[in-house]
Amino acid sequence: QLQLVESGGGLVQPGGSLKLSCTASGSLGDYAIGWFRLAPGKEREGITSISQFGSQLYADSVKDRFTISRDNTKNTVYLQLTNLKPEDTAAYYCAAKLGLSTLSPTSYPDYYWGQGTQVTVSS
Numbered sequence: 001q002l003q004l005v006e007s008g009g010g011l012v013q014p015g016g017s018l019k020l021s022c023t024a025s026g027s028l029g030d031y032a033i034g035w036f037r038l039a040p041g042k043e044r045e046g047i048t049s050i051s052q053f054g055s056q057l058y059a060d061s062v063k064d065r066f067t068i069s070r071d072n073t074k075n076t077v078y079l080q081l082t083n084l085k086p087e088d089t090a091a092y093y094c095a096a097k098l099g100l101s102t103l104s105p106t107s108y109p110d111y112y113w114g115q116g117t118q119v120t121v122s123s
Contacts (some may be wrong), residue, residue, distance in 0.1 A: 046103030
C-alpha cells in the first residue's frame with residue numbers, strides 16, 4: 001500500500017514561513033492529496049487539498065497564506081506555509097485518496113495517512 005511521510009515541520013516565529021513535504025512510497029499520480037492539522041483540544045481540520053489534476057481547495061483559515069503543490073515526478077506534495085500565526089501551531093498530516101479531492105478528513109482511508117510533522121509558531 002501507499003505509504004506517506006511528512007517532513008519539514010519545526011519551530012518558527014510569528015510571520016515566518018515553512019515548507020512541508022509529503023512524500024509517497026509509490027506513484028501519487030492517481031491520488032488526491034489533502035493536508036490536515038490537529039491542535040490540542042481541537043478537532044482535526046482539513047486545510048487544503050489538491051486533485052490528481054492540480055485543482056486546489058483551501059480552508060478559509062489558511063487561504064492566501066498557505067499554498068499546496070505537487071510534483072508527481074518526485075511522488076511529493078508540498079505545503080508552503082507563510083505568514084504563520086500562533087494559532088497555526090499543530091501537528092500537520094497528509095493523506096491520499098482516489099477520486100475527488102476534499103477537505104473532509106473522513107473521506108480519506110485510514111491506511112493512507114502519514115505520521116505527521118509538528119509545526120510550532122511561537123516567539
